Amino acid sequence: RAVLRKASALEYKIQRRALRKEDFINYIQYEINLLELIKKRRARIGYSFKKEEIEHSILHRVHSLFNRATGKWKDDVQLWLSHVAFCKQWNAKHQLSKVFSTLLAIHSNKPALWIMAAKWEMETRLSSESARHLFLRALRFHPECPKLYQEYFRMELMNAEKQRKEKKEFEKAKMDLGEFNYSEEILNGEMARIVYRDATQKIKGVEFQLAVLSIAKLFDFTQDLQKEILEKHGVFSLQANYADDPLTWDHMARRELDLGSLQPTEHTTKQRKVAEMARREERCCAVFDEAVGALPTEDMWKCYITFCLERYNRKTNSGELKQKRLERTLSVFNKAHESNLLPEALYKQWLQLLLESSLSEKAVEVAEAATRRFSVSVDAWQMRLQVLIRLKREDVTQCFEEAIKHVKSKGTLALWTLWVEWSEGTNSKEDTEALYQRSLRATTPAESVTMKEMYLDWTYRSGGYKKVKKVFTSLCENRPFSLDFFRKMIQIEKEQESCKMLHLREYYERALREFGSTDTDLWLDYVKEELSHPQGKPENCGSIHWRAMKMLQGDLVEDFVSKYTLLQTGHL
16 A cells, blocks of 8 residues: 555656656656565565566566656756666666667767667677677767777677687587688687778877777787787887877887796796896886987876886885885986976875985975976975975975965965964964964955864864854854854854853854755754753744745755654654
8 A cells, every 4th residue: 555655646746747857766766666675575585476467567667667757858868877777687688779779869979878788789688790780880970989999899809709719619519610600700800900990090199009909908819910000000100100199108118018028937036037027127217218308298207207106116025126116216206307397296296205215305395396386386385385294394384474475365275274284283372363363364255164164163172162152253244154164153052061042042043044045954953952952942943944934945845844744753
């Protein structure tokens, strides 16, 4: 009866003249939850009969609800994807084919959806022909989409690998292969080669070439194909084609790690392995050095530094190799900095590395240089200040003053919060209070909201209840406020031994003047306070309820009514 009552209420909502998407979503979610419940209950009691009458009818209803919803709100991709996920979960292959067909007809401009459909055809329905057909249709809409070509290339190689495994199993079982038509060209990845050649005529750039090469490397029968990618468009013609692309040099350098590696033997000692690894890393760095000479850009240095950091972060038992990696990384950071080509984001990693290596003087010097180069960047000043605070330098205040002078008032919140937090632990109460008051004047109104919360919290911790009341009253003179600002004061009042309802009412009334039209929980908390506080007046609840109904906007009224009813019945 409860299920029927709930389902009927949901059904009425989707039969209205003015339909709402939320009503369909709620109905679908209810039916899915019901299916899950039935599934669990069947498993628990071991009852497997009447599936046709129960589950199948619910599944059919969910599909029809999804079809109605996606038919009305065609542009909502998330709704379509929810239907796809539901079909996959309940193994509705026939239905899913229809969904993909309609979806791709409407959203043919989204390559990711074509890839998803083709992947499902290939991996779930095991139909390479259907997947190929989908990729070819997708390429008619997006003839220059690299991701589509990459996934099509991968699909053809997966198909070749699957057929090779099948053939191998049949041969092992000594079965007659006469009825199976295994084409040698497909087995050797010829279809993938055709896809690749077609792609290179339309897509230029080394990034695509390297992506295709990395896909080809996943399959052990693609040596010839890899060679073609490298020879025609890769490393051997880089100077002619992509010498001005950092990714090309990055790939060339990283290849040195794989070339000429030691064949592991029983007599290979740890020292020889370490020496070989060090030699290979040196060869990589030689290529990178050539690269930053030929292509002195921020992106090129970033590739070089990223490589050095990756090698440094790799685990090794050799202290000598670890030290060599550290020295190399710090040296590369320094060279990039001297060339004025070190990106701002990498200064943080450099400083971290210097501090870990106990090179504090160098860290201070680098932090200062970063703020000279990026004088209006909040992040650069923040990095420098954090270094000075960590090293307990005397010129922290001077540096804060300098930072505030250089950086525009908008966006300085991070600097002010860092400054007051440092001051709390270092300076006198008077200095910290003066700094808080100065921050309220210096920050933008939106940012001052956070400073007010911090000021209130600090005042209570350092000055007690009487002091925080004075500060709260003075802060209330200037908008804007946050809800947490008022909630903090309410919480402080509640922590007092002689918690007065008169004060709580004042704080709630102030909060409601600002947030009464947008926050239902604030009204409910006010009601609860009147009901539960020893000095509360339960007779005030009626007028609070009436005011809430007048002030709250839109759907919030319905939300408030349902919560207020739960509160009255003791369920909230």
